[in-house]
Amino acid sequence: MKKTAIAIAVGVLAAGITGITVAGPEKIKYPSDYLKGTLYATVDRPDTKQYRELYASPGVVESVRAGKGVPSGAVLTLVQWSVQQDDKGVPLKGPDGRFIKKDILAHTVMEKRTGWGAEYGPEKRNGEWEYSAFTPTGEFNPKPNYDSCFQCHLPHAKLDFVTSLAKLAGKFPDxxxxxxxxxxxxxxxxxxxxxxxxxxxxxxxxxxxxxxxxxxxxxxxxxxxxxxxxxxxxxxxxxxxxxxxxxxxxxxxxxxxxxxxx
Ligand code: HEC
Ligand SMILES: [Cu+2]
Missing domain, CATH: 2.60.40.420 (Cupredoxins -  blue copper proteins)
Incomplete structure (x- = not known):
């Protein structure tokens, strides 16, 4: 009995030391330096009244444009902004015809690493991607339904699950x-x-x-x-x-x- 308890304790300790964590959003650290990456797309979202900025970590855009795909270690950060609205709640547009950003609401992040995602079945797995979300100040947000990230990105399997891959690849139709x-x-x-x-x-x-x-x-x-x-x-x-x-x-x-x- 005593031996088993010690073995378990040692096992837990070892897992802690080597940083083994279960699959899920906690695998992803807040990418506090996302501004050092490439801003590769911006999106007006009339449905949610948001303006969104899409950043790729350094080297990702170059790799995709060179035909090498999204590399392991890639971090894509989507910054959700509220937008200025008129008194009826209709988003206002700036001189460029685009929504005018106001405050950061959230950061949603996807990160790809070799071996990630292996725990998931085919109905959920998005290749080697994990998803996470952070508050405007960069704290992990446990509230989102993280299964919904996988579900909504799953139809983009042919695009390595990246909805905006055409923009990332510089191949967006004009x-x-x-x-x-x-x-x-x-x-x-x-x-x-x-x-x-x-x-x-x-x-x-x-x-x-x-x-x-x-x-x-x-x-x-x-x-x-x-x-x-x-x-x-x-x-x-x-x-x-x-x-x-x-x-x-x-x-x-x-x-x-x-x-x-x-
Ligand atoms: C309702 C469908 C839907 C859900 C749910 C969803 N996404 Fe997305 N996601 C999109 C769309 C569409 C885009 C393209 C950009 C846009 O239109 O805002 C996108 C883009 C992204 C991007 C930028 C890279 C890319 O794929 O284009 C990240 C990062 C991202 N989502 C993370 C998440 C995370 C994290 C969650 C879960 C908390 C999530 N998404 C849930 C639809 C969804
Ligand atoms: Cu749609």
Whole structure:
């Protein structure tokens, strides 16, 4: 009995010394020097009334642009800012047409390291990435539902789970891509489906075109989701049965629309 207790105590001690921790957000340290990395993208988020800055740790942008992918040790920091709003709560825009940032609300971070993520099953695992979130002053925030980070980034598996990989890679489609794209029956413009209610014909494809900088994809209740659509990309859905269908964007659940199939 005594021997076992000592063995356990030694084991716990050894784990503490070698820094072995379980999978989860606590693996990631607050990247206090994120400003020394590369600011590779900024995003206006009308749905959450935020302005976001996306930083990559030094060397990451260079590696991705050289075709070597996201290296082990990469840290991506997303800084969430509140924005200035008019008295109706509509975000104001600066001379550059962009939201005007006010205060830092949070830092969300993803970090990739060789061997990380091995504890997770395929329904959760995002390669070798872990996710964490920190307060404006850099304290760990235990409150977010960390499973939701994995769920929302999982559809980006082909992009190494990085939603903004096209920006990181310097390959973001420009405005002419949208102009050249086949017109959608539903256009995604400024985080809205337009029109939000559409009538479709059974057996005939319905096309969705993303004109936004942000990626979106379509989730119709009870049906497989579409691919992630970058700017200028279209998805096509065909309904065989007449009826009413509700859908949302899988990345921005506040984006909603309905389809009436006749
Ligand atoms: C509702 C879907 C959703 C959830 C949940 C989500 N993300 Fe994201 N994440 C996105 C989108 C979309 C972007 C692209 C930037 C943007 O539009 O704000 C992004 C971008 C990021 C980025 C910048 C790198 C990249 O992938 O483009 C980081 C870092 C990040 N998220 C961390 C997190 C963390 C940490 C959590 C969990 C606390 C989380 N995310 C939860 C949708 C989500
Ligand atoms: Cu969306």
């Amino acid at each position: 405005a002419s891509t949208v102009a050249k794209a086949p017109k959608g029956d539903v256009q995604i413009v400024g985080f809205q489906f337009m029109p939000a209610k559409i009538v479709a014909t059974a057996g005939k494809p319905l096309k969705f075109l993303n004109t936004d900088d942000s990626p979106h994809f379509i989730v119709v209740t009870g049906r497989p989701k579409t691919e992630v659509l970058l700017r200028g990309q279209t998805a096509s859905l065909t309904f065989d049965k007449a009826g009413g269908y509700n859908y949302i964007c899988g990345l921005h659940p506040s984006m909603k629309g309905t389809i009436e199939v006749k």
